[in-house]
Amino acid sequence: MTVSELRQPAAVGGPAVRTRQAGPVYRPWLAAQSTNLSRHAAALRPFADGEFGTGAAAPSRAHVQAVNALFASLRKDLLRRSARVTEHSRAAARRPDPALLRHLLADKDAAQEQVRFIERVWDFYFELFGQRQSRFAPWLLACDRIALDCYQVAFLHTGVAKSIPAPAPFCYLRTGFAPATFRRAIPLRRLGHLLNPFPLVQLPYHRLVNPWTLGAVLHEVGHNLQNDLGLATAVPRAVATALLDAGLPHSVAETWTRWNRESFADLAGLLLGGPRIVGSLFDVIGRGHATAFGYVPNKPHPTPYLRGLLNVELLRRMGFAPEADRYAALWRRLYPNPAGKGIPATLLRTAAHAIPLFVRAVCYRPYPELGGKKLAEVLPFGEREQRIVGQAAERLATGTDPGIVPERFLIGAARHALDHRLARPGVVTDNFYEALGRR
Numbered sequence: 001m002t003v004s005e006l007r008q009p010a011a012v013g014g015p016a017v018r019t020r021q022a023g024p025v026y027r028p029w030l031a032a033q034s035t036n037l038s039r040h041a042a043a044l045r046p047f048a049d050g051e052f053g054t055g056a057a058a059p060s061r062a063h064v065q066a067v068n069a070l071f072a073s074l075r076k077d078l079l080r081r082s083a084r085v086t087e088h089s090r091a092a093a094r095r096p097d098p099a100l101l102r103h104l105l106a107d108k109d110a111a112q113e114q115v116r117f118i119e120r121v122w123d124f125y126f127e128l129f130g131q132r133q134s135r136f137a138p139w140l141l142a143c144d145r146i147a148l149d150c151y152q153v154a155f156l157h158t159g160v161a162k163s164i165p166a167p168a169p170f171c172y173l174r175t176g177f178a179p180a181t182f183r184r185a186i187p188l189r190r191l192g193h194l195l196n197p198f199p200l201v202q203l204p205y206h207r208l209v210n211p212w213t214l215g216a217v218l219h220e221v222g223h224n225l226q227n228d229l230g231l232a233t234a235v236p237r238a239v240a241t242a243l244l245d246a247g248l249p250h251s252v253a254e255t256w257t258r259w260n261r262e263s264f265a266d267l268a269g270l271l272l273g274g275p276r277i278v279g280s281l282f283d284v285i286g287r288g289h290a291t292a293f294g295y296v297p298n299k300p301h302p303t304p305y306l307r308g309l310l311n312v313e314l315l316r317r318m319g320f321a322p323e324a325d326r327y328a329a330l331w332r333r334l335y336p337n338p339a340g341k342g343i344p345a346t347l348l349r350t351a352a353h354a355i356p357l358f359v360r361a362v363c364y365r366p367y368p369e370l371g372g373k374k375l376a377e378v379l380p381f382g383e384r385e386q387r388i389v390g391q392a393a394e395r396l397a398t399g400t401d402p403g404i405v406p407e408r409f410l411i412g413a414a415r416h417a418l419d420h421r422l423a424r425p426g427v428v429t430d431n432f433y434e435a436l437g438r439r
Contacts, residue, residue, distance in 0.1 A: 026093075026096070027093045030089040030090075030092055030093050030104070031089060031093070033085055033089050033104070033108055034082075034085055034086040034089045034090075037081075037082045037085050037086075037108070037111050037112075037115070038082050038086070040115050041075060041078050041079055041082050041115070044071065044075060044078070044115070044118050044119065044122055045071075046068035046071050046072065047064050047067060047068060047071075047125070047126075047129065049061060049064060051064075051129075052064075052129040052130060052132050052133055053132055053133050053137075055137075056141055056437070057132045057137035057138060057140065057141040058132050058133075059128075059129045059132055059170070060167060060168075062166055062167040062168075062198075063129075063167045063170055063198060064129070066167055066197035066198055067125045067129075067197065069197070070121065070194065070197055071118070071121070071122065074114075074117075074118045074121065074194075075118065077114060078111065078114045078115065078118060081107060081110055081111035081114055082111055084107045084111075085104065085107045085108050085111055088100055088103050088104035088107055089104055092104055117192055120190075120191075120192070121191050121192070121194065124190055124191060128170070128172045128200075131172055131173055136173050136208070138433055138437050139173075139208045139433055140171045140172065140173065140203075140208075141436070141437060142211075142407075142432070142433050142436035142437060143171035143201065143203060143208075143214065143217050144168070144169070144170065144171050145407045145436050145439050146214070146217050146218070146221075146407045146408050146410070146411065146436070147168065147169040147171065147199075147201060147217055147221045148168045148169070148407070149406050149407035149408045150217075150218060150221045150222075150225070150272050150408050151165070151168060151169070151221070151225070151228075153272070153378075153379060153406070153408070154225050154229060154378055154379060157373070157377065157378045157379070157380065158229070158370050158371050158373060158378055159370055159371020159372050159373040160370070160371030160372075162229070162230075165184065165228045166198075167197070167198040168198070168199075169181075169198065169199040169200070169201050169221060169224060170198055170199065170200055170201070171200075171201045171202075171203055171217070172200065172201070172202060172203070173203060173204075173205060173208065174202045174203070174204065175204060175205045176204070177202060177204055178204060179201075179202060179203055179204060179207060179216035179217075179219070179220055180201075180202040180220065181199060181200060181201050181202065181220035181221075181223045181224060182196050182199065182200040182202075183196065183199055183223060183224050183227050184196060184197070184198055184199050184224065184227065184228065185197075199221075199224040201217060201220045201221065202220075203216060203217070209429070210425070210429070211410075211411065211414045211428070211429055211432045211433070212276075212279075212280060212411065212414040212415040212417075212418045212428070213280050213283050213284075214280070214411045214414075215269055215273060215277040215280030215281055215411055216280075216284075217411070218268070218269035218270075218272045218273045218277060218408060218411065219265045219266060219268075219269040219281075220265070221268075221269075221272070222264060222265035222266070222267075222268030222269050222272070223261065223264075223265045225268055226261065226264050226265070226268070229369060229370065229378075230369040231264075231367065231369055231370075231375075234367055234368075234369050235260050235264055235361075235362055236257050236260040236261075238361040238362070238365060238367075239253075239256055239257050239260050239358055239361045239362065240253050240254075240257040241361075242357045242358070242360065242361035242365075243256055243257075243354055243357055243358070243361075246353065246357055248350055248353065248354055248357075249346055249350070251344075251346060251347075252346060252347055252350050252354055255347060256354055256358055258298070258299075258300060259300065259301070259302040260362075261300055262300050262301050262302060262307075263302055263307070263310060263358065263362070264362055266281065266307065266310065266311055267310070267311070267314050267359065267362055267363055267375075268375070268379060269281075270311055270314050270315065270318075270381075271314075271318070271363065271375065271376060271379035271380075271381050272379055272381070272408050273381075273408055273409065273411050273412045274381050274385060274386055274389055274409065274412045275315055275318075275320050275323040275386065275412070276389065276411070276412035276413075276415035276416055276419070277411065277412060277415075278311050278312065278315055278323075278327050279327075279415055279419065280411065280415060281307075281308070281311055282308065282327070282330070282331075285304035285307055285308055286304075286308075286334060287304060289335065289341060290342075291304060292304045292305045292334075292335055293305050293335070293338060293341035293342040293343055294342050295342050295343050295344060295347070303342075303343055303347075305331075305335055305338055305343065306343070306347070306351055306355070308327075308331045309328075309331065309351065309355055310355050310358065310359065311327075312324050312327050312328045312331065313355045313356055313359050314359050314363060315327065317359055317360075317363070317364065317376075318376070318381060318382065319382055319383065320386070362375060363375045363376045364376055385409065388405055388406075388409055389405075389409050389412045389413050389416060390413075390416060391405075392405045392409055392410060392413035393412075393413040393414070393416035393417040393420070393422060394417075394422060395413075395435075396410070396413050396414060396417050396422075396423070396428055396431045396432055396435065397417045397422035397423035397427070397428065397431070398423070399427070399431050399434075401435065401438070402435050407436060407439065410432060410435060410436060413432075414428050414429075414432045
């Protein structure tokens with residue numbers, strides 16, 4: 001075919017080539033901006049009751065309502081911004097003024113940033129609540145029940161009526177991270193510094209697999225109790241006063257006072273769970289010498305070596321001298337020569353004096369915030385409770401219903417069963433979660 005032939009018009013009756021005339025894009029694009037934003041705002045909806053299941057492991061109605069209230073406060077600003085985008089897009093459609101278009105684009109940017117922020121918050125709780133529909137739901141429910149039991153015993157034994165905090169702590173799984181907690185009504189970075197509506201207890205997978213290591217739940221709940229019982233400022237003040245009045249150096253008193261929150265959580269966890277919780281703690285802080293003797297100035301966590309001695313001291317004060325001696329002997333065998341390993345000499349030299357003073361200040365002095373009671377009276381644990389733990393351990397080992405044993409005691413019972421080889425670890429684990437799942 002020649003070039004001239006190619007340029008000839010198509011034969012009559014051949015396929016017609018139609019050229020569609022381009023339609024308008026200005027006004028449809030403006031309208032789409034309003035539509036997109038309005039639909040996006042509507043999609044960031046509150047969670048529905050029962051959306052994450054209706055079984056015992058599902059988030060409670062109180063947890064869902066607290067999160068929905070957070071969403072509602074955020075969506076107010078988004079809806080206001082969305083309305084402004086709609087207003088400017090309609091005005092720009094009527095009159096394509098450059099100033100109106102600038103306002104529209106600025107409002108659109110601000111609204112989209114708000115959308116992205118709300119999405120992060122929505123996604124955070126969607127992931128947390130969604131775990132309650134996974135195979136880990138029974139484990140997380142068990143930890144919820146332990147945490148709730150800790151709150152119940154604390155608020156039932158205070159010497160003064162206190163406002164009951166709600167909702168209760170909520171546990172969730174996060175792999176690759178250590179246990180942690182986010183207290184009620186504190187700003188969360190993951191939420192753009194919004195106030196957290198209820199305590200969150202973060203647990204790593206390896207702790208859930210080994211329930212005798214779940215002293216972490218008691219520790220993290222201890223952090224929350226310090227706040228919810230009104231002891232956040234009273235405890236550090238009591239520690240500083242006790243150490244300074246005893247003539248200890250200011251630097252020593254300052255260090256132990258800085259350690260008050262992590263140490264309070266340890267001691268509260270021991271009072272809640274009993275002697276076997278020391279073994280659970282030693283699992284965590286029994287590290288290599290560089291870590292165990294490591295001292296980091298201005299950090300809230302006590303040096304692990306001193307942290308172990310602190311818990312042994314409380315165990316002795318609780319009336320469990322033989323158990324305290326055994327754990328102290330283990331600790332000395334693991335770490336025989338602490339001098340010159342990283343702990344400041346003054347801190348190490350005064351530890352034998354400072355540790356009993358710290359335990360007394362935190363656990364064995366009356367607090368007005370507790371109605372004149374001591375923390376050891378609010379969280380009572382003695383020989384009677386230990387007998388219950390031992391009996392529960394035997395029942396966990398045989399798969400027998402542990403009965404009315406408080407949920408928090410089952411961690412110590414699992415540890416007792418493991419240490420005394422009453423059953424294989426897998427059997428203890430299965431029976432532990434089954435017992436808590438029946439509550």
